[in-house]
Amino acid sequence: MCEECLVFTQRSQLSTLSHSRAYGHFTYIYPVISRRSHGLSIGVNLSLDNRCNYNCLYCEVDRSAPVSRGRVDPEALGQELYQMLSDLSPHSPALRDVTFAGNGEPMAVRCLDRCIDLAAETLDTLGFTDVPVVVITNGTFIHRPWGQRALTRLAAAGGEVWIKLDAGDQETMSRINSTLFSLEKLEENIFDASRILPVTLQSMFMKRWGRPPATEAVDSYIACLKRLSQAGAAIEGVQVYTVARQPRLSHVTALDAPSLEAIASRIRTETGLPATSYA
Numbered sequence: 279m280c281e282e283c284l285v286f287t288q289r290s291q292l293s294t295l296s297h298s299r300a301y302g303h304f305t306y307i308y309p310v311i312s313r314r315s316h317g318l319s320i321g322v323n324l325s326l327d328n329r330c331n332y333n334c335l336y337c338e339v340d341r342s343a344p345v346s347r348g349r350v351d352p353e354a355l356g357q358e359l360y361q362m363l364s365d366l367s368p369h370s371p372a373l374r375d376v377t378f379a380g381n382g383e384p385m386a387v388r389c390l391d392r393c394i395d396l397a398a399e400t401l402d403t404l405g406f407t408d409v410p411v412v413v414i415t416n417g418t419f420i421h422r423p424w425g426q427r428a429l430t431r432l433a434a435a436g437g438e439v440w441i442k443l444d445a446g447d448q449e450t451m452s453r454i455n456s457t458l459f460s461l462e463k464l465e466e467n468i469f470d471a472s473r474i475l476p477v478t479l480q481s482m483f484m485k486r487w488g489r490p491p492a493t494e495a496v497d498s499y500i501a502c503l504k505r506l507s508q509a510g511a512a513i514e515g516v517q518v519y520t521v522a523r524q525p526r527l528s529h530v531t532a533l534d535a536p537s538l539e540a541i542a543s544r545i546r547t548e549t550g551l552p553a554t555s556y557a
């Protein structure tokens with residue numbers, strides 16, 4: 279699952295934020311203690327209807343619950359962010375980033391560029407000048423005009439993009455992400471994004487019915503990274519991770535730490551890319 283899906287289950291860890299209970303009424307933002315950011319991250323959910331164009335096997339979003347179908351209001355998002363950042367106390371954990379993720383695909387939202395601008399401006403106004411804006415995306419809207427606009431604004435704001443790449447062959451990708459989106463197009467999108475700003479890849483590995491990923495699937499994944507690297511894609515690093523909590527599907531479980539690290543080690547050795555495993 280994306281980083282975003284950590285958040286709704288982790289509000290109980292936010293005791294160091296002042297007035298943390300008050301954040302329940304916010305529409306767009308939520309605080310989270312993030313594994314990969316190593317600290318406090320403020321998440322932004324633009325998927326008010328909980329919909330996503332993927333349906334990953336490991337997704338934790340409950341799409342059976344009633345949802346809002348309203349349009350995203352960037353100004354309201356900016357106000358929520360201003361309020362939350364203003365409420366951080368000196369005893370709060372260090373703020374690591376403001377991350378657009380949420381219960382669906384943030385780049386599906388056409389005003390993402392405006393939202394990024396407002397987030398960056400709010401951080402600057404309140405003195406968080408070193409805190410980046412991050413967008414976590416499945417990469418399927420990067421070729422769209424609004425995806426390009428969002429990445430351009432993100433680059434201008436000194437932000438980061440983390441792109442999901444869970445497989446290196448079409449069959450495995452279609453099965454894991456439950457999508458018809460083409461792997462070839464995703465690779466093209468990753469490459470194109472990296473021409474706007476350096477990208478971080480996020481790759482999920484899991485057990486299904488107790489079995490780890492097939493060796494052939496990992497081989498294909500490594501080959502895919504090699505293709506991207508050899509084509510000159512600017513890849514800052516690869517995050518190799520696994521499920522943190524039980525997803526909706528009970529046959530999907532976490533891959534053990536040594537197996538994750540073995541994949542990260544293969545990435546480093548065989549592609550030359552920096553890779554970190556997160557058990």
Ligand code: SF4
Pocket residue numbers: 279280330331332333334336337338339380381382383416
């Ligand atoms: S891409 Fe969509 S379906 Fe997949 S984990 Fe993220 S929110 Fe869930």
